[in-house]
Amino acid sequence: MSEFPVKDFTQRFIFDESDVRGELVALHSSYAEVLARHPYPAPVARLLGELMAAAALLVGTLKFDGLLTLQARSSGAVPLLMVECSSERELRGIARYDEALITDATTGLQQLMPDGSLAMTIDPRHGKRYQGIVALDGVDLSASLSSYFVMSEQLGTRFWLKADGQNARGFLLQQLPVARITDADERAASWEHVVTLANTLSDEELLGVDNETLLHRLYHQEQVRLFDTQPITFRCSCSRERSGSALISLGEQDAQQLVKEHGGAIEIDCQFCNERYLFDSTDVTQLFAGGGVDSPSTTRH
Numbered sequence: 001m002s003e004f005p006v007k008d009f010t011q012r013f014i015f016d017e018s019d020v021r022g023e024l025v026a027l028h029s030s031y032a033e034v035l036a037r038h039p040y041p042a043p044v045a046r047l048l049g050e051l052m053a054a055a056a057l058l059v060g061t062l063k064f065d066g067l068l069t070l071q072a073r074s075s076g077a078v079p080l081l082m083v084e085c086s087s088e089r090e091l092r093g094i095a096r097y098d099e100a101l102i103t104d105a106t107t108g109l110q111q112l113m114p115d116g117s118l119a120m121t122i123d124p125r126h127g128k129r130y131q132g133i134v135a136l137d138g139v140d141l142s143a144s145l146s147s148y149f150v151m152s153e154q155l156g157t158r159f160w161l162k163a164d165g166q167n168a169r170g171f172l173l174q175q176l177p178v179a180r181i182t183d184a185d186e187r188a189a190s191w192e193h194v195v196t197l198a199n200t201l202s203d204e205e206l207l208g209v210d211n212e213t214l215l216h217r218l219y220h221q222e223q224v225r226l227f228d229t230q231p232i233t234f235r236c237s238c239s240r241e242r243s244g245s246a247l248i249s250l251g252e253q254d255a256q257q258l259v260k261e262h263g264g265a266i267e268i269d270c271q272f273c274n275e276r277y278l279f280d281s282t283d284v285t286q287l288f289a290g291g292g293v294d295s296p297s298t299t300r301h
Helices: 029-037 044-060 141-151 184-198 203-208 211-221 240-248 250-263 281-289
Strands: 007-015 021-028 067-071 081-085 088-098 116-124 131-137 157-163 168-175 223-229 263-267 278-282
Touching: 007 044, 007 211, 021 029, 021 044, 021 184, 021 211, 029 044, 029 088, 044 067, 044 081, 044 088, 044 141, 044 157, 044 168, 044 240, 116 141, 131 141, 141 157, 157 184, 157 203, 168 184, 168 203, 184 211, 203 211, 211 223, 240 263, 240 278, 240 281, 250 263, 250 278, 278 281
Parallel strands: none
Antiparallel strands: 007 021, 007 223, 021 168, 067 081, 067 116, 081 088, 116 131, 157 168, 263 278
């Protein structure tokens, strides 16, 4: 059980008189779980929180059964950010960073991840895998993700993301297919109106105001329906079974050789959650005999 209070959810809303929907996300427990496993510098922790919020928002807008992965790479102080969120809203994330390159001045996206790119991968349990890549050339992750949807020529989508090391919040607006407003000019004006109002949202409001109050402040002259919350949880998909499968892919001879080279036991670490799985010679023999990963070995974890 997590020691952190449960304050993690997404919540959808829709404008009754225009072809626009939205999604809000609040992350606390899952964000804290990720940060508890790695001592990230504050700028890295904030950037990772924003990407976690983005992944949760995107899963809320997609209709699929599987896994969404956001992977950002750069040549700078943060060479890697990676977040995974399943269709069941199970979330995990990790960052790689060079502490020597992080100073008080390296706080923004362009300072931390210059010449960066973001890959979004949708891996459904059934169906074709999809991946899109966009340059991280915006002033922040919100702008870069918004540009991604512009470049992909999909329905208009805008992001607002913020994290402070304790909470990560996100706000998304997305155009819907033509239904309520059929005139192209009116449709464009309606979209510009809701986006312009959202741009007045301060970081303090996004991080500290509840969803109902937030929407009322922005759109008190609009008819907005707020739907039920959907919980988000931290969960790492690593397991002893998966680690055993990785050993099987090596072949028994190579796996046993690794056991000898590592002093009698192979240690497989999960980069996301720091869980460690140990396999000794008895475990490896049992694996290749079809006996699974449970073993009477004293090294079992």
